[in-house]
Amino acid sequence: MSTFTTKQVKRLGFLVRIGLTDEEADHLKNDLNVIADSISKIQELDTKDVPPTTNPVPLKAHLRDDTAATPLTLKEALSGAPKTSDGQFVAPRILGSE
Amino acid sequence: MLRRRLTVSLSRLEFWEASDMSAENEIVKLSAAQMAQKLASGEVSSRELTQAEINVIAAAEPSIKAFLTVSASRALKEADESDARRAKGEKMPALAGVPIAIKDMIVTKGIETTAASKILKGWIPPYDATVIRKIRAAGMPLLGKTNLDEFAQGSSTEHSAFFPTHNPWDTTxxxxxxxxxxxxxxxxFEAPLALGTDTGGSIRQPGAFTGTVGVKPTYGGVSRFGAIAMASSMDQIGPVSRTVLDAALLQELIGGYDANDSTSLPDAVPPVVAAAREGQKMDLHGVRVGIIKQALGEGISDPVRTNFEHTVSLLKSMGAQVSEVDMPALPYSLDAYYVLMPSEVSSNLARYDGMRYGIRVMPPADQEQSAQNMMLATREAGFGPEVKRRIILGTYALSAGFYDKWYGSAQRVRTLIIREFNQAFKSVDVLVSPTSPISAFKIGSEVSGNPMTMYMNDIATIPANLAGIPAISVPMGLANGLPTGFQIMAPQKRDDLMYKPAAAVEAALKQESCADMLSSLKTPWVDQAAHGSDVAATDADQINKAEEAAVEAKAVGARSTREEK
Amino acid sequence: MADNAEKLMSFDEAIKRFDPVWGLEVHVELSTNTKLFCPAHYEFGATPNTELTPVSLGLPGSLPVINKKALDDAIRLGLALHCHINEWSQWTRKNYFYPDMPRDYQISQGDYPLNGEGYLDVTCEDGTKFRVPILRAHVEDDAGKNTHIGGADGRIEGADHSLIDYNRAGVPLVEIVTKPVEGTGAKAAEIAGAYVRTIREIARALGVSHGKLEQGNMRADVNVSLRRSPSDPLGTRSETKNVNSFRGIERTLIYEIRRQATILSKGGEILQETRHWDESTQTTTNGRLKSDANDYRYFPDPDLVWVHTTSDHVEELRKTLPEMPWVRQARLQKEWGFDDRQMHAVLNAGAVDVIDQTVQAGATASGAAKWWLGEIARVANEQSVSLDELPATPQDVADIEEMIKDGKLNNSLAIKTMDGVLNGEGSPADVVAKHGYKVVEGGDKLEGIVKDAFAKNPDVAEKLKSGNMKPMGVIIGAVMRATHGQADAKAVRQMIMKIAGNK
Structure with a gap:
């Protein structure tokens, strides 16, 4: 059940913002097909009436009080940034189509 | 007790060769519990202990390469603080003063944290993970950050962006x-204790390969706050140690409810230390052990099978009631895991986009210098091939039109596996299997082959992550000179149930061979450290750093230079 | 990009030929003390990047923990919108990359939202009511803010780079999604506008949101499609994102109806796309085609678990609901004795609260309305701020009304006093004292001034004395000029009558 084409791998790469060269996409395609062929076994099991599990431990959400804690300082917040200006993070030009 | 162990060890050839062991040498070979005793009695200070470990690290790292960052200067400062607290008569926690190493998947304030990825190189977190806060509060010096497969994705540590780590039993x-x-x-012996993270076996399988004890607690038993997310519904922080008791002591320290983690269990930590001590008595009457039929299928190497069967016979000889358990859906664990895990990975790793932390790589000059192209270039250069493979696979499994077939199916298979475990634990207290079907393989032998070969390494460890149950790997003897691991799984929130047989197996094997397994490991670096003078902390802080800088420069420089702040 | 408005079919024509179906996704920002998933305090206008924890900055290893107050506020809003409150709700990740999104996914709700189906009744200008059907009202977190640098007017086009302030990231939003709204015909925009205004009234009455559109507390995505007849299936829709004014929402609807009608009538096809409302051109412009749009890869957030909302808790919250705006409005309209048109004007001006408070401070309803819909509204309009952002308080208005009643101020002095208050000169008493505003009473002094005015305008005086009162204004004006506006108009009028001999 080979599912992946090079073009599709590149499209998925774009969707998740990983620029892939043709060569790299081609190589990935082969790996992914091997994996997909193997793991497609999950569809063998009859799970029609089985509920999905997102989290293995049954828990109800713990809700926190609306009490403020000390925030990061501006210096801490910016400390890891590749580029900053005027106390803000700098992004390269954002195109309207993005 | 200690005296006797050393006498026994000395009967072995390699220890005759190192017969001029100094006092320092002895210290680093003690268990964490023994170190804690000596610290409590004042026989040794945390500073001495920490310096001794730093000396071993400096001697061992050229051949082992376990550390990405050695934080020696800070560790010594922390050791001094710990000693000062003790001197003031403060009541100290059990492991106070015992140094520890931390997997670089766990966030440490002020100490570089990279997840062994180029994309995070240089990131110095402004906060501590909850487990690190607990460790600091307990006065445990933090020796440094250990290597891993990039973002914990891999089964060999060869997928570290910086360098592979070598197995001390055979550095090839x-x-x-x-x-x-x-x-x-x-x-x-570079550290008595360490923390790991386990999403599909990342603590237990290395435990099996290196002859150490590795524990994945119940999901939610240890706070994940500050553990860099790989697959959030399966990630769990746990102890790495040389003895079962040490693992229990560490789990009690790091475990418990944390309001910063919505998946944290409100329950108290199970009494694992008491269970480990109980197990040391080697009496397992009344303990019902299940052998998973499906876990002993094809793919298990003969020596692993032999050691496993022998260990089961030891369990029986200590009074355990052993039966076979049928879990027909279990073989689908690997498949469900390789859908769910990459799906969560694809989302969890989205934040590494060159905006807020880590590296930024600008697109080639002939492309628009836009934010989108920057993200594409940064993630292309910053992630390694295995991480990319999983991100793309997960993106596919979640994409419109494929969700139900892939992600949805895997979630439902996960339910079936949980149901099977629940059913099995109605008739047995613990389930056992080999931790890994094979022992440590040669560096380079699996990297470029069929990806499924590597994924198969985790076949026995993955089910516990899917089901959120606790599991421990204890050494079960050597095979062709390499360690093998025995896995014990218990029901959710009953981590204590697995600690007892684990400690019993450990004690029985030790009694049988008149020594624990690690004492047969040749450790020339320990002897070298014992012979040399103390390594300066500032020198130790630089260990492995030049190599990492070269890797980063190559990644970022490939496209453009890193932008200045 | 923008279609030329002149070339579009007229709205009346479009409605004659097509049946519009629309929907709104209204985002209401909750005014909780801390963010939805972390304890960072948020306040509009703070220094950039100083309201962050590791969670709202999306640092590696950070984890979300749900704010109880945010959920309770969202449930109260849901109850006011007659929503079914789901016992179990779940968090979903919406995955997409954008520089202002710290985790590059938004935590929202998918198949299991907190608030399910509901409705909201709105009243049109002509008094007719319309029920807007609500599909869901779920909770999600907001993103940070980009400032585009180097382009014209801070616009994205032509900018060189952007500065990112993540303060807003993680602030709780309730997204209220209507079902397709059918059968509104020519009233589409009016009903949509009334619907969003009513949501704001509710949010403010509940105290869950500041409801300030200009600060981004509320914004809406506007979906529009057309079909030839109500019996046809729904047409292809356009989605206009992030419209952040009432006017904008109404005009977007009108514009899209006209634009789509123009295309369809020429046999063209509507593209399923995301569009943007451009305030400067009053048009929508095209954005991304849905076909190459993001695949958001929704899946349940594994960092969070199910939220359990018991019916007991819902009932407890129901007890805390204040009088709903429409109930209160009906009550106040009756108390104030306003007709529908007057009341509509009050609602449109967002002046219900201030008038109510002014009446409580002692003024008459008509006196209060005169100020809040008159002089104060004029200044608010000039400065593009809301009524409650000006220095004049309901107490000030009541005080001025009191002074008029007591004859201490006449109308022109009252307006001058109000202008002083609006200028920030202090209370009405302060302003009066500062400028020495004082009504010139009747009596000898006034008589002298009026007589003087008669003398200076003999023609007018003649007419007045002969009983033709038409040019009386000339004399009043002269007297007012002479007294710097401090004469009491009524007293002046009486004096004129007296001197003209008509009394």
Whole structure:
């Protein structure tokens, strides 16, 4: 059940913002097909009436009080940034189509 | 007790060769519990202990490469603080003063944290993970950050962006993964304890490969706050140690409810230390052990099978009631895991986009210098091939039109597996299997082959992550000179149930061979450290750093230079 | 990009030929003390990047923990919108990359939202009511803010780079999604506008949101499609994102109806796309085609678990609901004795609260309305701020009304006093004292001034004395000029009558 084409791998790469060269996409395609062929076994099991599990431990959400804690300082917040200006993070030009 | 162990060890050839062991040498080979005793009695200070470990690290790292960052200067300062607190008469926690190494998947304030990825190189977190806060509060000096497969994705530590870690039993072999750094550091006596993270076996499989103890607690038993997310519904922080008791002591310290983690269990930590001590008595009457039929299928190497069967016979001889358990859906675990895990990975790793932390790589000059192209270039250069493979696979499994077939199916298979475990634990207290079907393989032997071969390494460890149950790997003897691991799984929130037989197996094997397994490991670096003078902390802080800088420069420089702040 | 408005079919024509179906996704920002998933305090206008924890900055290893107050506020809003409150709700990740999104996914709700189906009744200008059907009202977190640098007017086009302030990231939003709204015909925009205004009234009455559109507390995505007849299936829709004014929402609807009608009538096809409302051109412009749009890869957030909302808790919250705006409005309209048109004007001006408070401070309803819909509204309009952002308080208005009643101020002095208050000169008493505003009473002094005015305008005086009162204004004006506006108009009028001999 080979599912992946090079073009599709590149499209998925774009969707998740990983620029892939043709060569790299081609190589990935082969790996992914091997994996997909193997793991497609999950569809063998009859799970029609089985509920999905997102989290293995049954828990109800713990809700926190609306009490403020000390925030990061501006210096801490910016400390890891590749580029900053005027106390803000700098992004390269954002195109309207993005 | 200590005296006797050393006498026994000395009967072995390699220890005759190192017969001029100094006092320092002895210290690093003690268990964490024994170190804690000596610290409590004042026989040794945390500073002495920490300096001794730093000396071993400096001697071992050229051949082991377990550490990405050695934080020696800070560790010594922390040791001094710990000693000062003790001197003031403060009541100290059990492991106070005992140094520890931390997998570089766990966030440490002020100490570089990279997840062994180029994309995070240089990131110095402004906060501490909850487990690190607990460790600091307990006065445990933090020796440094250990190597791993990038973002914990891999089973050999070869997928670290910086360098592979070597197995101290045979440095041409891998230590397992993803937590090979923590396992090798503990096995090589560079640290008595370490923390790992386990999403599909990343603590336990390296435990099996290096002859150490590795524990994945119940999901939610240890706070994940500050553990860099790989697959959030399966990630769990756990102890790496040389003895079962040490693991229990560490789990009690790091475990418990944390309001910063919505998946944290409100329950108290199960009494694992008491259970480990109970197990040391080697009486397992009344303990019902299930052998999973499906876990002993094809793919298990003969020596692993032999050691496993022998260990089961030891359990029986200590009074355990052993039966076979049928879990027909279990073989689908690997498949469900390789859908769910990459799906969560694809989302969890989205934040590494060159905006807020880590590296930024600008697109080639002939492309628009836009934010989108920057993200594409940064993630292309910053992630390694295995991480990319999983992100793309997960993106596919979640994409419109494929969700139900892939992600949805896997979630439902996960439910079936949980149901099977629930059913099995109605008739047995614990389930056992080999931790890994094989022992440590040669570096380079699996990297470029069929990806499924590597994924198969985790076949026995993955089910516990899917089901959120606790599991421990204890050494079960050597095979062809390499360690093998025995896995014990218990029901959710009953971590204590697995600690008892684990400690019993450990004690029985030790009694049988008149020594624990690690004492047969050749450790020339320990002897070298014992002979040399103290290594300066500032020198130790630089260990492995030049190599990492070269890797980063190559990644960023490939496209453009890193932008200045 | 923008279609030329002149070339579009007229709205009346479009409605004659097509049946519009629309929907709104209204985002209401909750005014909780801390963010939805972390304890960072948020306040509009703070220094950039100083309201962050590791969670709202999306640092590696950070984890979300749900704010109880945010959920309770969202449930109260849901109850006011007659929503079914789901016992179990779940968090979903919406995955997409954008520089202002710290985790590059938004935590929202998918198949299991907190608030399910509901409705909201709105009243049109002509008094007719319309029920807007609500599909869901779920909770999600907001993103940070980009400032585009180097382009014209801070616009994205032509900018060189952007500065990112993540303060807003993680602030709780309730997204209220209507079902397709059918059968509104020519009233589409009016009903949509009334619907969003009513949501704001509710949010403010509940105290869950500041409801300030200009600060981004509320914004809406506007979906529009057309079909030839109500019996046809729904047409292809356009989605206009992030419209952040009432006017904008109404005009977007009108514009899209006209634009789509123009295309369809020429046999063209509507593209399923995301569009943007451009305030400067009053048009929508095209954005991304849905076909190459993001695949958001929704899946349940594994960092969070199910939220359990018991019916007991819902009932407890129901007890805390204040009088709903429409109930209160009906009550106040009756108390104030306003007709529908007057009341509509009050609602449109967002002046219900201030008038109510002014009446409580002692003024008459008509006196209060005169100020809040008159002089104060004029200044608010000039400065593009809301009524409650000006220095004049309901107490000030009541005080001025009191002074008029007591004859201490006449109308022109009262307006001058109000202008002083609006200028920030202090209370009405302060302003009066500062400028020495004082009504010139009747009596000898006034008589002298009026007589003087008669003398200076003999023609007018003649007419007045002959009983033709038409040019009386000339004399009043002269007297007012002479007294710097401090004469009491009524007293002046009486004096004129007296001197003209008509009394």
């Amino acid at each position: 072999r891998v230590p397992g993964g993803s937590g090979g750094g923590s396992a090798s550091a503990v096995a090589a």
